Amino acid sequence: MSTPAPKALGFWMCCALVVGNMIGSGVFMLPASLAPYGWNGVLGWIVTIAGGLCLAFVFARLAAALPREGGPYAYTQEAFGPTAGFIVAWAYWISLWVGNAAIAAGAVSYLSVLVPAIAKVPGLHALVTLSLIWGLIGVNCFGAKLAGEVQVVTTLLKLLPLAAVLGLSAWLLTRSGSTALAAPLRVSELGGQSLVAASALTLWALLGLESATVPADKVKDPARTIPRATLFGAAFTGVIYLLVCSAVVLLSPADALKGSNAPIAEFVGRFWGSGAAMAVAAFAAISAFGALNGWVLLQGEMPYAMARGGVFPAFLGKASPRGTPVRAHLVSGAFLTVLVAMNYAKSMAELFTFIALLATTASLFTYLACALAALKLQRDGRVPGSRLLTMIAILAGLYAVFTLFGAGKEAVLWGLVLLAAGIPAHLLMRRAARA
Template identity: 55%
Template structure:
């Protein structure tokens, strides 16, 4: 059954007091996308040279297609739940539940990975932390609950913290841009010549595709403002604005900073670096910035974790209000925060950390990141397809250029799933399959609550 837009989600009861403003919403998108990966990504991309820059262009183009389609959907349905609301309106509650269920699981699993990365960077300031057995996991749990308490104070408190940490985390990116500009202007460094297409060591379609696959993960989170739409003032305008502007800002920063590091330094130096940003700053400014870069990276992870904790609580709350998740999750506290959903999600993150108590930070991060990223790709595909379905059944307002953009977004989403690899796709399918019995179990519980006989 396809739900009319007016019935896809109930109207929110939150007041405008305490909601995030436009630039807080932008910082939510930017802050959730800029996490720990940017500080290590140049090392992975370095062997690809100019191909990495073209890979970024391809990824950013695909990301902007996704962002434009999400903005289109958000303007028509400025309600909490974002992806759940869109897929429910187009494909009905079962499909919406399966996609959102797996996406929600990926969030609290992925958040655990972000917490581990943040603690790893903080280890530069607390050397004994990594040496203590299980120290990384325990410190990550403390970080998770500190940010959970912050989010319980309300969306505006979390949004203010997000804005501050986002401004701080872009400092090293801006510094790299400034140093690159000065190095090029003074002649201290120069860009290598653009190689020919298809020649050995030059531009090759396969290498561009490889770069685009690697860079894709850096743009996950562009949908962040669509999920807590009820917590954003004037969501019909601010959510689309934040989605498009946040994606564009992040994509541009990624493109120029990563390309500067890769193209202005020797390939072997970047490829073998454990801290490419620190090495770049040391080369073109002053030695010994590693500790400062570690601090910025830790703040970057903390800010991203704060934003994702805010987002992850909204999904079960939205589903609970729509009747496909236990109604217990629909309760909010005096600040309008879905407190039960927030606490349960953070508790699940804690369980993930404790289950990995004996593992190293690298082992935890690698495994959890694989699970966390795969389900976002399925969600993107369904939401992009939902936009086309809703447009052609007359539910979405006509925009001449948006249907072709949404079609490109569908193709891009399908390509990203193909490029993710068999293991990632398998995990995504497992999470989707686990949602099927959960959907019918929750439906039976809802019927039982309605009929106490």
């Protein structure tokens, strides 16, 4: 009889997984995407943080009641049955490997500040991106404990450039007051489509708040550890995002940010020189590297959990002697490689924005389903009931619908196409099960 693999992820590693997955390339790349929206970008952050905390609360309650591997897939299947569980798991899995392409693009974008040839040589950024991805797939195939240790170290390192941005912003505002603002506040311009679009973009940066729920079988005391890590990680990261991104957008001319491959490095460099900009770029690349490490862990764990649940081919549910889902990692990595190769001709900024919106859209379907699952499981008595959970789950569902509108027709259409692609796979799996 084989000995079960030890549970390698404690509270701080789970916190690092949540914070590390959320603080990735988003905080370092989004100022360029949010530049046209000005103060609507700030308001978008507030809306997104409120919605994200609602979602985090829902995931925390679900994880406490049902501490099972697979996270969103497990909750939806428990509430609505295997077909709904499959669709949500398929959408979430797509959001994982699609999102990893955007995170890797962000990492390489900042590396191009240190190695200019990456941006100048056609197609080189795609090769560097794929090398980074497959290197981290190798780390995760070696074992969850190693991946967790890498996550803790990179999470601590990625906070340093964000602290530098906050210090610089505080110095500018103390020295010059409101005259330092490049984007004046005009109340009449707040709201409308600009706010909806900004809210959709900012959600990309909060994707990952459910990260600790996915590898539940590798977490120590999951019923207690996962909810605490989820709520703490989401709240901490939301505050960091609001302060850092808002400072860069409001204290920089919009024209200086649009299309920038390294907006935060350029912001610091404008006041502290090229040496500081290079240092920030290096730490930003480490930040995205750490986030990619955590997301690569999840892109292997999700199909592994689905296969063990009987909704994905059984060969993906086999673990290595180290207890890692090597086969699932390799399949996810193959899809990710195809996506990057198909878009190698895009600039790094274009690649990031397009894939970020696509990953956000796929995640929103998952978040909406989990909010509805919380209501259903509470009604059925399988999750402890409370008026607070009912209210917050409704708000989380409304927030998901609101943000879908902001993602735009193209991203939503592509999201629906990718969802529809999972239906034939599900039908084939059902036919194989009956046979």
